[in-house]
Amino acid sequence: MAWYLEALALAFWLVIGFVALLAVIVFLIDRTQTGDAIRRNYPVIGRFRGLFTTLGEFFRQYFFAMDREELPFNRAQRDWVAHAGAGGSNTRPFGSTRNIDVVGTPLFTPDPFPPLDDQFASSEPLQIGPYATLPYEAKSFFNISGMSYGAISAPAVRALSRGARMAGMWMNTGEGGLSPYHLEGEADLVYQIGTAKYGVRDAHGNLDDAKLRAVAEHTQIKMFELKLAQGAKPGKGGILPAAKITDEIARIRGLPKGQDGISPNRHRDAGNVGELLDLIAHIRDVTGRPVGIKTVMGDPAHFEELFEEINRRGIESAPDFITLDGGEGGTGAAPMPLMDLVGLSIREALPRLTDMRNRAGLRDRIRIVASGKLVNPGDVAWALAAGADFVVSARGFMFPLGCIQALKCHKNTCPTGITTHDARLQAGLVVSQKDRRVANYAKGIVKEVEVIAHSVGVPEPRKLRRRHVRLVQPDGSSRPMDRLSPG
Numbered sequence: 001m002a003w004y005l006e007a008l009a010l011a012f013w014l015v016i017g018f019v020a021l022l023a024v025i026v027f028l029i030d031r032t033q034t035g036d037a038i039r040r041n042y043p044v045i046g047r048f049r050g051l052f053t054t055l056g057e058f059f060r061q062y063f064f065a066m067d068r069e070e071l072p073f074n075r076a077q078r079d080w081v082a083h084a085g086a087g088g089s090n091t092r093p094f095g096s097t098r099n100i101d102v103v104g105t106p107l108f109t110p111d112p113f114p115p116l117d118d119q120f121a122s123s124e125p126l127q128i129g130p131y132a133t134l135p136y137e138a139k140s141f142f143n144i145s146g147m148s149y150g151a152i153s154a155p156a157v158r159a160l161s162r163g164a165r166m167a168g169m170w171m172n173t174g175e176g177g178l179s180p181y182h183l184e185g186e187a188d189l190v191y192q193i194g195t196a197k198y199g200v201r202d203a204h205g206n207l208d209d210a211k212l213r214a215v216a217e218h219t220q221i222k223m224f225e226l227k228l229a230q231g232a233k234p235g236k237g238g239i240l241p242a243a244k245i246t247d248e249i250a251r252i253r254g255l256p257k258g259q260d261g262i263s264p265n266r267h268r269d270a271g272n273v274g275e276l277l278d279l280i281a282h283i284r285d286v287t288g289r290p291v292g293i294k295t296v297m298g299d300p301a302h303f304e305e306l307f308e309e310i311n312r313r314g315i316e317s318a319p320d321f322i323t324l325d326g327g328e329g330g331t332g333a334a335p336m337p338l339m340d341l342v343g344l345s346i347r348e349a350l351p352r353l354t355d356m357r358n359r360a361g362l363r364d365r366i367r368i369v370a371s372g373k374l375v376n377p378g379d380v381a382w383a384l385a386a387g388a389d390f391v392v393s394a395r396g397f398m399f400p401l402g403c404i405q406a407l408k409c410h411k412n413t414c415p416t417g418i419t420t421h422d423a424r425l426q427a428g429l430v431v432s433q434k435d436r437r438v439a440n441y442a443k444g445i446v447k448e449v450e451v452i453a454h455s456v457g458v459p460e461p462r463k464l465r466r467r468h469v470r471l472v473q474p475d476g477s478s479r480p481m482d483r484l485s486p487g
Contacts, residue, residue, distance in 0.1 A: 023044055026047070027044050028043075030044060030047070031043045072328070072395070072405075073375065073395070076097065077375060081396060083444075084400075084440060084443075084445070085399065085400030085437035087437075100472065101476055102472060103473065104347060104471055104472060106382045106471055107469070107472065107478055108378075108381065108468055109468055109469070111457025114454055114455060114457045115454060115457065115458075120454055121460040123446075124460075125138060125139045126367070126389060126390075128223065128290045128367050129289070129291070130320075131320075132284055132288060132291070133288030134289055134290075136188075136222040138170060138390065139188075140169035140170070141384065141389070141390050141446070142169060142380060142442055142449075143169040143171070143390060143391070144160055144169060144170065144171040144392065144393070144397050145172050145323075145371050145392035145393055146172035146174035146175065146227070147174045147394050147398075148173065148174025148175050148177070148198075149176050149252065150244060150245065151176065151240065151244070151409075152174075152398075152419050153414075153417055153418060153420060153429070154179070154181045154426070155430075156398075156429060156434075157181035157182055158435075159434035159435045160435075160438055161181060161182055161183070161184055162185035163397075163434070163442070164187035164439075165186050166436070167438070167439040169187075169188070170188040170190050170222060170223075171185075171188070171189055172190040172192055172225065172392065173189055173190065173191050173192050175192045175194025175195075176194075176199075176240070176249070176253055177198040177252040177253050177254075178221075179252055188220060189218075190221075191225070192224075192294070193226050193227065193283070194227045194263050195227070195237045195264040195265065195267050195268075196253075196263035196264060198252070199254070200215060207282075212283065212286050216286070216287035216289055222290075223289050223292065224289055224291045226270075226279065226283065226319075227294045228266065228295040229294070229295045229343075230294070231325035231326050231328060231372050234296040234298070234342045235265055235266075235342065237262055237264050237266075239260060239261070239262055239263075239410075240253075240255075240260065241410055243411070243412040244412050244420075244421055245258075245261060249421075267279065273302075273305050277306075277310070280293070281317060290320035290321065291319060292320050292321030292323060292367075292369070293321075293323070294322075294325060296324070296325050296326070296327065296329075296344070297343065297349035297353060298342075298343065300352050300356065307357065307360035310360070310362065318362060318366050320366070321366060321367040321368070321369055323369040324349055324353050324369065325343075325346070325372050326343070326346025326371065327342060327343030327345050327346075327372070328346065328372050329371060346370060346371070346373070350383060350386045350388060351386045351466070353368060354368055354388070367390065368388050368390075369388065369391070370386075371392045371393070371394075374392075375393050375395065375396030375399075376396075379391075381449045381453065382469060384449070384462060384464045385465055385468055387466075389462075396441070397441065398418055400438050401434050402417070402428070402429060402434065415428075416428060446461075465482070467481070
């Protein structure tokens with residue numbers, strides 16, 4: 001027994017000695033390094049600041065932040081998506097936890113005599129691109145926004161594609177080209193052409209008509225979207241970190257491995273409104289499909305110039321749709337100043353754009369697609385009332401895939417397998433489960449937007465108008481949206 005106690009004592013002192021030696025080594029390293037003032041002035045213990053800063057993000061999300069406090073999406077928003085994705089009920093007890101005194105909060109106005117239960121209707125398909133050889137009859141007003149293969153993983157693309165088909169909505173490919181995983185689910189697809197023209201470019205980065213025509217031969221490709229700008233990074237091209245570029249992604253995009261995939265900040269062949277309309281017409285002629293643009297509002301005068309030129313040329317020259325992204329839109333990677341400070345929010349920009357389109361007499365010619373942090377039924381209903389024909393979401397559909405808002409999208413270390421190409425992490429994303437959650441979430445949005453529409457007295461969501469919404473003002477009162485933005 002004595003030898004056992006002696007061995008334990010020896011092991012204890014060895015551990016103490018090792019810890020003390022390690023502390024001395026760390027002390028010397030911290031005292032002599034020149035990059036961190038805290039570690040230099042407070043060796044060893046100064047390292048805990050970095051540790052606590054890293055862990056603070058975790059503790060705030062799970063222990064300290066209230067349900068409506070977090071950004072970019074709070075717990076209440078994420079929980080609604082989670083319940084909808086699981087196919088469960090979003091019925092809640094006792095009362096709302098939302099503070100309806102926050103300036104800008106939309107309040108829908110109930111009708112004292114709403115339609116009876118047998119007078120409700122579902123939204124009908126809406127045509128896009130009447131002047132295209134193959135116009136598109138879009139079935140759903142809520143669809144999946146652009147997330148490219150590369151920015152998100154193969155299992156994520158597969159689950160989204162399959163879920164989109166189940167819910168009868170379109171899926172945007174994002175600017176990274178067309179992958180087999182997009183086609184797997186047999187969903188309707190919108191092919192996005194970014195400034196680098198991945199998947200339809202020649203060796204010099206110019207548009208290749210033969211490749212464009214080959215993409216259009218896929219019957220699942222229903223439309224093309226020319227991406228001019230994105231809400232999280234207006235004036236900056238897409239960024240795909242080198243760590244996320246696999247052999248397959250490099251082949252699909254036409255990129256070399258080992259370096260970041262950085263797109264130009266604009267299309268070289270569209271330097272003004274006239275050239276933009278020429279490019280739209282060219283893509284429509286080559287593909288036979290409707291062609292639209294995705295952009296962010298800055299100075300509204302640029303849209304006025306666009307609509308004036310369309311009317312000068314004739315309405316057939318117009319883009320078939322405009323996807324308007326808000327400055328609050330998301331991304332896998334973007335410089336913080338652009339995310340925080342550039343571009344109007346969708347709440348301000350959408351009513352302005354729809355008003356300008358309508359004044360130009362193009363209401364039935366150009367469809368407006370709203371994008372930018374519109375993930376819950378109230379957001380989608382507001383956008384339809386403001387004048388949007390369709391609403392698309394990207395991050396909203398990441399939550400039913402399992403996203404926990406870890407904010408690791410750009411590091412290839414996403415713990416849920418959505419934005420990583422690490423096979424071990426991807427294994428956590430089970431496509432056969434997540435595809436149903438994607439479809440359930442979309443169906444849940446449509447169902448509850450219909451509930452809002454019926455409550456305000458219209459038979460289906462596309463009948464929502466600005467007069468059905470009041471916006472909370474700084475003095476706590478609310479004013480009708482149709483008076484704030486008369487249209």
